[in-house]
Amino acid sequence: MTPQAVIFDIGNVLIAWQPERYFDRLCGASRRRAMFGSVDIHAMMNRIDAGADFGAEAARMAAVHPDFASELMHFRDHWCDIAQPAIPHSVRLMTALRARGVPVYALSNFGAGNFPLSAAQFPFLRQFDRAYISGRMGLIKPDPAIYAAVEADCGLLPEALFFTDDRAENIEAAAARGWQVHLFEQPEGLARALVTKGLLTPQEAT
Missing domain, CATH: 1.10.150 (DNA polymerase; domain 1)
Known part of the structure; x- marks a missing residue:
């Protein structure tokens, strides 16, 4: 789907x-x-x-x-x-998805005290529709409980979620719950995956 x-x-x-x-x-x-x-x-x-x-x-x-x-x-x-710099192509992909009306969430292992510092530095970190920050949740990837908490909060079926992360163990834990996943290595690979999933056009994904 x-x-x-x-x-x-x-x-x-x-x-x-x-x-x-x-x-x-x-x-x-x-x-x-x-x-x-x-x-x-x-x-x-x-x-x-x-x-x-x-x-x-x-x-x-x-x-x-x-x-x-x-x-x-x-x-x-x-x-x-x-914790810098920004990865420009990834930020453009996030912006393009939001322009398309696709809900964009964060699921990050990040401290409750240092995340606001990064969010002040990088405004795009304040633009998620939902931000699941491990330090606030008291849960950390790849604990299955953090993925279950995301599902319960957003109200979407696991198979309706597309998740990208640079750590294989975090991707594997999400896939085990039925999430669609992409192991992030370079923004270009994520761009291709978003096009394949029908979420962006090739032009929007550049």
Whole structure:
């Protein structure tokens, strides 16, 4: 069936999420490798995405790892420098879908405290018809419960939802519920999928 709503992940779909690249510039690749080898940065972000307080968690990790305290506090103090830039073609696809009258939702592992910072930086993050942000929900992908919560809230059948995400495990969990899915690698691939699904014309998808 033709999807009745399109659901976007945010990190690495609409805005870049490459903290390694940021810290390579900030402190050099050698120092960054040492930090990421000593501190489980992605576990820290998962806790924030699951509902831990953004600033408090960064400060806690800085206290636990004093050798990297300055760098760790960058997550709290320089978030908008780390989680950027926008991915222009993806943003154009989102805009084209909205112009077509297709409901556009977000389903993102994102902290309740840092999402508003990104939404202030990138106005398109305030334009979703519904925004399902894990830190607000207390649920995190790929837990099946977060997909069930989306279904219950939006009132659409699973097969009516088209979801794109850059992580295979998140896509697989959605597909297991019957969602239509696309593993995001490049915006061009998503553009082709939206055309194939009949949601955009080739011209609209450029």
